[in-house]
Amino acid sequence: MGAVLLSLGACQAVTAADFYLCAGKTSLVMLDGSSVPMWGYALDDDNDLTNGCGNPVTVPGPELRIPPGDTVLNLHLRNDLPVPTSIVIPGLPASFTPVTFTDAKGRVRVRSFAQETAPGAIGTYTWNQLRPGTHVYHSGTHVAVQVQMGLYGPVIQDSGWQEAYPGHRYNNDMVLFYSEVDPALHKAVDSGSYGTPPGPTSTIGYQAQYFLINGRDLAVHDLPGAVAGQTSLIRMINMGLENHMPLIHDAHLRVIAEDGHPYPYPREQYSVMLAAGQTRDVEFKPTAGGNYAMFDRMLNLTNRRPIGLLAVNAAAAGLGDTQSSPGSLITLLHVDDDSDGDGVGDHRDNCTQAANPSQRDSDGDGYGNACDADLNNDGFTNGLDLPLLIQAFMRRDPAFDFNDDGYVNGIDIGYLGRLFFKSPGPSATRP
Amino acid sequence: MNIKRDIERIRRRLAVTLMLLGMIASPAGVWARIQGVTGVQGPKGPVFHLTAGSFHITTPDGHSLLMWGYGIAGSKTQYPGPTLIVNEGDQVTVTLTNQGLPMPVSILFPGQHRVVATGGSTGQITRESTGPNDTVTYTFVASHPGTYTYYSGTRPGLQVEMGLVGALIVRPKAGADHAYNDPATRFDREYLLLLTEVDQAVHTQVELGHLDQINNTLTHSTLWFINGRNGPDTLYDDNVGWMPHQPYGALVRMHPGEKVLMRVIGGGRELHPFHTHGNNFTLIARDGRELSSGPGQGIDLAVSDYTLQVQPGATYDAIFEWTGEKLGWDIYGTTAGGRPHTCVDNDGDGFDETTHEYCPDHEKPIPVILPENQQLTFGPFYSGSPFLGVLGNLPPGEGGMNLYGGMYFMWHSHSERELTNDNIYPGGMLTMLIVEHPSVPIP
Numbered sequence: 001m002g003a004v005l006l007s008l009g010a011c012q013a014v015t016a017a018d019f020y021l022c023a024g025k026t027s028l029v030m031l032d033g034s035s036v037p038m039w040g041y042a043l044d045d046d047n048d049l050t051n052g053c054g055n056p057v058t059v060p061g062p063e064l065r066i067p068p069g070d071t072v073l074n075l076h077l078r079n080d081l082p083v084p085t086s087i088v089i090p091g092l093p094a095s096f097t098p099v100t101f102t103d104a105k106g107r108v109r110v111r112s113f114a115q116e117t118a119p120g121a122i123g124t125y126t127w128n129q130l131r132p133g134t135h136v137y138h139s140g141t142h143v144a145v146q147v148q149m150g151l152y153g154p155v156i157q158d159s160g161w162q163e164a165y166p167g168h169r170y171n172n173d174m175v176l177f178y179s180e181v182d183p184a185l186h187k188a189v190d191s192g193s194y195g196t197p198p199g200p201t202s203t204i205g206y207q208a209q210y211f212l213i214n215g216r217d218l219a220v221h222d223l224p225g226a227v228a229g230q231t232s233l234i235r236m237i238n239m240g241l242e243n244h245m246p247l248i249h250d251a252h253l254r255v256i257a258e259d260g261h262p263y264p265y266p267r268e269q270y271s272v273m274l275a276a277g278q279t280r281d282v283e284f285k286p287t288a289g290g291n292y293a294m295f296d297r298m299l300n301l302t303n304r305r306p307i308g309l310l311a312v313n314a315a316a317a318g319l320g321d322t323q324s325s326p327g328s329l330i331t332l333l334h335v336d337d338d339s340d341g342d343g344v345g346d347h348r349d350n351c352t353q354a355a356n357p358s359q360r361d362s363d364g365d366g367y368g369n370a371c372d373a374d375l376n377n378d379g380f381t382n383g384l385d386l387p388l389l390i391q392a393f394m395r396r397d398p399a400f401d402f403n404d405d406g407y408v409n410g411i412d413i414g415y416l417g418r419l420f421f422k423s424p425g426p427s428a429t430r431p
Numbered sequence: 432m433n434i435k436r437d438i439e440r441i442r443r444r445l446a447v448t449l450m451l452l453g454m455i456a457s458p459a460g461v462w463a464r465i466q467g468v469t470g471v472q473g474p475k476g477p478v479f480h481l482t483a484g485s486f487h488i489t490t491p492d493g494h495s496l497l498m499w500g501y502g503i504a505g506s507k508t509q510y511p512g513p514t515l516i517v518n519e520g521d522q523v524t525v526t527l528t529n530q531g532l533p534m535p536v537s538i539l540f541p542g543q544h545r546v547v548a549t550g551g552s553t554g555q556i557t558r559e560s561t562g563p564n565d566t567v568t569y570t571f572v573a574s575h576p577g578t579y580t581y582y583s584g585t586r587p588g589l590q591v592e593m594g595l596v597g598a599l600i601v602r603p604k605a606g607a608d609h610a611y612n613d614p615a616t617r618f619d620r621e622y623l624l625l626l627t628e629v630d631q632a633v634h635t636q637v638e639l640g641h642l643d644q645i646n647n648t649l650t651h652s653t654l655w656f657i658n659g660r661n662g663p664d665t666l667y668d669d670n671v672g673w674m675p676h677q678p679y680g681a682l683v684r685m686h687p688g689e690k691v692l693m694r695v696i697g698g699g700r701e702l703h704p705f706h707t708h709g710n711n712f713t714l715i716a717r718d719g720r721e722l723s724s725g726p727g728q729g730i731d732l733a734v735s736d737y738t739l740q741v742q743p744g745a746t747y748d749a750i751f752e753w754t755g756e757k758l759g760w761d762i763y764g765t766t767a768g769g770r771p772h773t774c775v776d777n778d779g780d781g782f783d784e785t786t787h788e789y790c791p792d793h794e795k796p797i798p799v800i801l802p803e804n805q806q807l808t809f810g811p812f813y814s815g816s817p818f819l820g821v822l823g824n825l826p827p828g829e830g831g832m833n834l835y836g837g838m839y840f841m842w843h844s845h846s847e848r849e850l851t852n853d854n855i856y857p858g859g860m861l862t863m864l865i866v867e868h869p870s871v872p873i874p
Contacts, residue, residue: 207648207649208648209648220555243702245742245743245744245745247541247744247745248541249539249540249541249546249556249584250543250544250545250546251544252542252544252718252720264724265723265724265725265732267717268718268720269717269718269720269745270541270542270718270719271541271718271742271743271744271745273740273742273745287544287545288545293539293556293557293584295556295587297697297700297742297743297744297745298700298701298743299587299588299591299592299647299700299743300588300647300648301586301587301588301647302588302647302648303647303648304646304647304648304649305643305644305645305646305647305648330555330556
C-alpha cells in the first residue's frame with residue numbers, strides 16, 4: 001500500500017503500482033457451521049515479504065486499486081502454500097513463461113500460464129500495458145483446482161478520479177464478488193489427496209454446495225453506500241465455475257462494461273448475466289432511498305442441505321431458510337435518502353436538511369457548519385453568537401463561513417438569522 | 432384418379448373461398464392478442480386479485496406433477512400464472528392470498544420501480560401472504576411499456592421451481608398493436624413464450640411433505656416447458672379442457688409479411704437458447720427497455736439473430752417476419768406446375784399487395800424434382816405439397832395435422848437435450864410456427 005501512496009503522491013514521476021501479496025491457507029466457517037479449507041491471498045503490512053504478510057489471508061483476496069494513470073503493475077508474491085503457484089490477470093497483456101511437465105504417457109502439458117513461484121519463495125509478476133477497468137487476478141497455475149480454492153481477487157484501475165472509464169463518472173463504487181465452494185474438492189486439494197485415487201483426479205464431479213458473495217455465504221449481504229440521486233458503480237465479478245445472474249428489483253441498471261471493456265452504449269437492464277470468470281460494471285442510480293433486493297436469478301440461493309446434527313444446529317440458529325438449506329444469499333443494497341440533495345446520504349449527513357457537499361464541521365461537534373450557527377456551542381443559536389460572527393466578518397475563516405463560499409459575509413449572517421433561537425442540526429453524525 | 436382430381440378441385444375452391452372470407456374477417460389493423468387478464472377496474476386503476484395454490488399437471492411422458500401456481504381469485508390456479516395485461520401509466524394493484532401452500536408466498540415484479548407492499552406479513556424481501564386470511568397488496572405504476580415477468584420472492588429457489596411465475600405486459604400509449612411507443616415496434620400478432628424447466632424430484636419431495644429434504648444445490652431438470660406446457664402439448668389451443676391448469680398454448684401462426692412480436696421470458700433458473708427456424712428475428716428490447724443508443728434514437732441497436740440466449744429472470748421482445756423473400760422459388764407454385772396466380776407490386780416494396788409474394792421470385796420453379804410419394808416418409812405436418820396453402824395428395828392415413836397447407840417451422844430450445852420429456856423425444860421446449868396462406872383466418 002505504501003507504494004500506492006507513493007505513486008499517488010508523485011504520479012508524474014512514478015507510474016508503477018506495487019502490491020505485496022502472500023498466497024496462503026485459511027478456512028471459512030459456513031452458515032451451517034461446517035468449516036471449509038480455502039486458499040487465498042493476504043496483503044503485506046510492511047512491503048517486506050521476507051517476514052510474511054502480517055495480515056490474514058482472505059477470500060477473495062485483497063482489493064487492489066491501481067491509481068489512475070499508472071502504466072505498470074508489479075505484483076510481488078510470497079507463496080505460503082505447499083504447491084507452486086502464480087498470478088495472472090485475464091485481459092491485461094503480459095510476457096509470462098508457461099510451465100510445462102511431462103505426464104505419465106510422455107506428453108508435454110502446460111501446468112501454469114505464468115512462471116511459478118515455488119513454496120516458500122517470492123516471485124514478481126509485471127504488467128506494463130495497463131488498461132482501466134474492473135479486472136480479476138487469480139492463480140495461473142493448475143487453474144482448474146487453485147482458482148476454485150479461493151485464489152482470486154479484484155484488481156481495479158479507474159481512468160480518472162471517480163471515473164471508471166472515460167465519460168463514466170460515479171459517486172461511489174462497490175464490489176459484488178460471486179464464487180462457489182465444493183467442500184469435498186477443497187478438502188481433497190488442501191490435504192493433498194487430490195490427484196491420487198481414491199481421491200478425486202479431476203474436477204469433473206464439481207458440485208457447488210456453498211454460494212459466496214464477497215467471500216461469505218451470509219443469508220443477507222448488506223451493501224451500503226448508495227445514495228438516492230447519485231450514481232453507484234457496482235463492479236460485478238464471478239470467479240465461480242458456474243454462471244450467476246444478479247437481478248435487482250425495483251430498479252433498472254445500466255451495464256457499461258464487460259471484462260474491463262466499456263460498451264459503445266450502456267445497456268439498460270434489471271438483470272445481468274455474469275458468466276464464470278467474467279466482470280461487468282454496472283451503474284446503479286436509485287431515485288429513492290430504501291432497500292433494493294438483488295439475488296442470483298439462477299436461484300443459487302441456498303447452500304447444501306445440512307445433514308444430521310448440522311440440520312438441527314441450522315434450525316436452532318434461526319437461519320433464514322430453516323425448512324431447507326441454510327442461507328438465502330440475498331443482497332440488500334441500502335440506498336440512503338438525500339433530503340437536502342447535496343449528495344451526502346441522510347444517514348451520514350452532518351446537516352440532513354441543509355445542503356453542504358463539503359460536510360465542513362469546523363468545531364467538530366457533529367453538526368456541519370451549514371446547520372450550526374451556534375458558534376459558542378451553548379446549544380442554541382442566539383444573541384451571543386452574533387458578535388462572534390461579526391468579529392470574523394469579511395475574513396476567510398471557514399469556521400464562520402456557513403455556506404462555504406470563501407468569505408464570511410452577509411449571506412452567513414442570513415444563515416444565522418434563519419437558525420436564530422434554534423438548536424443546531426439536524427445532523428446524522430451528532431455523536 | 433378422377434376422384435382425387437375432384438377432391439383437389441374442391442380443395443382449391445375452398446382455398447379461394449377461405450381467402451375471400453379471410454379478407455373480410457381480417458381487415459387491416461386487426462391483430463391477435465396474447466391471452467391474459469386485464470383485471471377489474473378499481474378507483475385508481477386495474478386491480479388483480481390473485482391466489483396461490485397447488486394442483487397437479489400431467490406431462491406428455493405420463494408423469495403427474497404437483498405444482499404451485501398463481502391464479503385469478505375464483506378461477507383455477509395455473510402454470511404459468513395469469514398473464515397480467517395493463518396499460519402504460521396505470522396504477523396497478525395486485526392482491527395475493529395464499530390458499531393452502533404450506534409456507535408463505537409473495538410476488539416480485541422485476542422491472543417495475545417502487546413497488547409498494549402493504550398488508551400480509553413481513554418477509555425477507557417483500558411482504559407475504561401466510562394463509563387464506565392474510566392478504567398482501569402490491570401497488571406500482573406501470574410507468575414504462577414492455578414485457579415483464581413476476582414471480583415469488585419467498586424462497587424463490589423452491590417456489591419458482593414449483594411454478595410461481597408469470598408474465599406482465601404493459602401496453603404502450605402508442606396503442607395495443609405496438610410493443611413500445613416507437614413506430615418501429617408495431618406488430619400484427621403477438622405471442623408469449625415463457626420458458627421454464629422442472630426437476631421432478633423436487634416436486635415429489637414437496638408432495639411427500641419432505642420440504643426439509645430438498646437440496647437446492649443438486650437440482651437436475653428433466654422437463655422443459657413453453658407457457659407451462661411441454662411439447663407437443665404446446666401445439667394445442669389455449670384453454671383445452673384436458674389441461675385445466677395449463678391454459679396457455681404456444682403455437683405461433685402468421686401470414687407471410689406480417690410482423691410477429693415474440694414476448695420471450697426466462698421464467699426458470701436455467702439458460703435456454705431459443706431458436707427460430709424459418710427466419711431470423713430482430714431483437715428490439717431487453718428487460719422492458721428498447722435497444723437504443725439514447726433517447727429519441729428509436730430501436731437503433733436492434734439486432735438480427737436466430738438463437739436468443741434466454742437468461743433466467745430476463746425478458747425479451749423480438750419481431751419475427753417471414754415472407755419467402757429470396758428463397759429463389761415461387762412459394763405459391765408456378766403456372767407450368769398448374770398453380771397460376773399473379774404478383775402485383777403497386778407500392779414498389781417487392782411484394783404482392785395481398786399474398787405478400789416476393790415478386791422477383793414469381794413463377795420461379797422450386798429447384799428440386801419433387802419425389803414420388805413412394806419415396807417419402809411422412810410426418811403429420813406435411814400437407815403433401817411444398818407450396819403455401821396447397822393440400823397435395825397423401826397416402827391414406829398420412830398427414831392430417833396441417834389443415835390449411837401451411838409451412839411448418841420448429842421453434843425450440845437449441846439445447847437439444849431440452850427437446851425431451853424426461854428423456855423421451857420429441858417433446859420439451861418446442862413449438863411450431865405455421866406460416867399460413869393469406870386466406871387462412873388466424874384467430
